[in-house]
Amino acid sequence: MAPGGNNAPWIVLLASSSLLLMLPRAASAVHRSDFPASFLFGTATSSYQIEGAYLEGNKSLSNWDVFTRLPGRIKDGSNGDIADDHYHRYEEDIELMHSLGVNAYRFSISWARILPKGRFGGVNPSGIDFYNKLIDSLLLKGIQPFVTLTHYDIPQELEDRYGAWLSSEIQYDFGHFADVCFGAFGDRVRYWSTFNEPNVAVQRGYMFGTYPPGRCSPPFGSCAHGDSGADPYAATHNMILSHATAVEIYKRKYQSKQKGSIGIVLFSTWYEPLRDVPDDRLATERALAFDAPWFLDPLVYGEYPPEMRQILGERLPSFSPEDRRKLQYKLDFIGVNHYTTLYVRDCMFSRCPLGQQTQHGMAVVTGERNGLPIGTPTAMPTFYVVPDGIEKMVTYIMMRYNNLPMFITENGYAQGGDSDTNVDDWLDDKGRIEYLESYLTKLAKVIRNGADVRGYFAWSVVDNFEWLFGYTLRFGLHYVDYKTQARTPKLSALWYKEFLQNLHEVQ
Numbered sequence: 276m277a278p279g280g281n282n283a284p285w286i287v288l289l290a291s292s293s294l295l296l297m298l299p300r301a302a303s304a305v306h307r308s309d310f311p312a313s314f315l316f317g318t319a320t321s322s323y324q325i326e327g328a329y330l331e332g333n334k335s336l337s338n339w340d341v342f343t344r345l346p347g348r349i350k351d352g353s354n355g356d357i358a359d360d361h362y363h364r365y366e367e368d369i370e371l372m373h374s375l376g377v378n379a380y381r382f383s384i385s386w387a388r389i390l391p392k393g394r395f396g397g398v399n400p401s402g403i404d405f406y407n408k409l410i411d412s413l414l415l416k417g418i419q420p421f422v423t424l425t426h427y428d429i430p431q432e433l434e435d436r437y438g439a440w441l442s443s444e445i446q447y448d449f450g451h452f453a454d455v456c457f458g459a460f461g462d463r464v465r466y467w468s469t470f471n472e473p474n475v476a477v478q479r480g481y482m483f484g485t486y487p488p489g490r491c492s493p494p495f496g497s498c499a500h501g502d503s504g505a506d507p508y509a510a511t512h513n514m515i516l517s518h519a520t521a522v523e524i525y526k527r528k529y530q531s532k533q534k535g536s537i538g539i540v541l542f543s544t545w546y547e548p549l550r551d552v553p554d555d556r557l558a559t560e561r562a563l564a565f566d567a568p569w570f571l572d573p574l575v576y577g578e579y580p581p582e583m584r585q586i587l588g589e590r591l592p593s594f595s596p597e598d599r600r601k602l603q604y605k606l607d608f609i610g611v612n613h614y615t616t617l618y619v620r621d622c623m624f625s626r627c628p629l630g631q632q633t634q635h636g637m638a639v640v641t642g643e644r645n646g647l648p649i650g651t652p653t654a655m656p657t658f659y660v661v662p663d664g665i666e667k668m669v670t671y672i673m674m675r676y677n678n679l680p681m682f683i684t685e686n687g688y689a690q691g692g693d694s695d696t697n698v699d700d701w702l703d704d705k706g707r708i709e710y711l712e713s714y715l716t717k718l719a720k721v722i723r724n725g726a727d728v729r730g731y732f733a734w735s736v737v738d739n740f741e742w743l744f745g746y747t748l749r750f751g752l753h754y755v756d757y758k759t760q761a762r763t764p765k766l767s768a769l770w771y772k773e774f775l776q777n778l779h780e781v782q
């Protein structure tokens with residue numbers, strides 16, 4: 276036997292125990308041990324983007340089932356009819372999460388599966404059964420369910436009957452839905468969010484008209500119906516009251532028994548002034564306030580942001596005494612979906628270039644200054660890699676809301692490709708590793724500096740249906756072959772797994 280030949284059994288052992296151990300041990304600037312032991316580390320998804328089975332088990336059509344069928348709306352003409360077929364493959368997907376070593380999973384409930392006709396019909400036993408199986412399987416693997424009640428998709432019935440979010444009637448439907456979910460699942464769910472990114476749903480659905488129900492008016496867009504100057508404020512008001520209805524039900528009826536917490540998730544882009552001038556600095560303050568605080572200020576302080584009231588005045592609805600009574604039941608946490616940072620240019624004191632996306636805070640946003648991007652571009656047109664942004668965003672929310680507990684409920688990186696992109700290219704996602712590592716480094720720093728952040732969810736565990744981009748963008752830690760539904764870990768899945776096991780070397 277040659278010297279060293281007795282190493283052979285080791286090689287066999289390593290190869291059979293884990294592919295990971297064969298990879299060179301990567302150096303990293305951030306480690307699991309930089310975060311509190313109780314920290315939640317997970318992955319995130321939403322019902323419409325992964326479940327498929329769009330008519331199975333007596334589910335009714337959602338607003339997204341209807342909207343994706345309108346010609347020209349989705350880049351590749353696709354929809355979520357099948358998506359990742361997670362409805363049938365949830366056990367395999369939980370196994371993927373278990374192999375990553377996460378201790379939490381953020382998903383959303385398909386309202387149209389639980390209440391196909393909203394409160395105008397019964398609770399659907401098949402829908403309850405699906406989420407019971409999902410939750411029980413997660414808990415068996417030591418994974419905490421972190422549940423969003425609605426992540427954009429609602430029963431189309433509510434749109435058809437009374438215009439959904441444009442009617443104050445929807446608070447009774449949302450309250451009923453929340454009550455059914457707390458009653459059915461709350462004995463095992465410790466974390467509830469009412470809404471995912473209502474600020475995006477409102478801006479795209481009622482201001483720019485690019486998401487359902489596709490309403491808008493000039494200068495924001497040209498739609499068959501809608502009033503961009505009024506509908507977004509009415510829809511937001513009804514979402515806030517729907518949220519408050521659900522929180523009141525949870526706090527009065529369930530929380531003392533079930534011992535969970537309830538919050539809301541906002542899309543939270545960080546903004547920087549385009550030019551180093553007072554006008555752009557003020558515009559940046561407005562852009563920030565017109566975004567997540569549009570929802571959060573009423574929920575925490577009972578009023579729309581002063582920055583919005585100053586500009587919009589009477590166009591903002593007011594809270595009645597009954598609304599205020601509901602709003603006294605407060606949030607337990609704020610969910611922060613953070614991906615990127617953009618520049619802001621003032622349009623209040625100076626004329627803005629036409630053709631750029633106008634924010635309603637009298638500003639335009641852009642990813643470039645003098646032709647240079649604010650960070651490395653990604654396949655998602657408005658998402659650049661700007662790690663400092665997560666530190667600044669968390670600090671802003673910490674200061675504005677007295678350090679209410681926060682969770683980073685989404686953070687992730689989009690890959691794009693063309694017909695020449697092969698599987699190996701998709702699997703070799705070093706850009707995503709750099710993104711996750713750099714953002715987690717800044718997140719660890721802001722926590723060390725006192726921010727009460729309690730968890731982090733990578734978007735997403737698998738590639739999935741990316742709304743207007745269909746299947747052309749891939750956010751997954753696992754690659755999905757949509758022909759066979761086979762899932763394959765990308766390099767970033769291995770990176771996240773090693774990170775969670777605290778295996779990376781110190782840089």
Ligand SMILES: *[C@@H]1O[C@H](CO)[C@@H](O)[C@H](O)[C@H]1NC(C)=O
Pocket residue numbers: 331332333400401
């Ligand atoms: C669907 O609903 C019908 C009528 O209530 C019921 O008979 C049937 O068993 C349901 N099917 C499933 C899969 O839940």
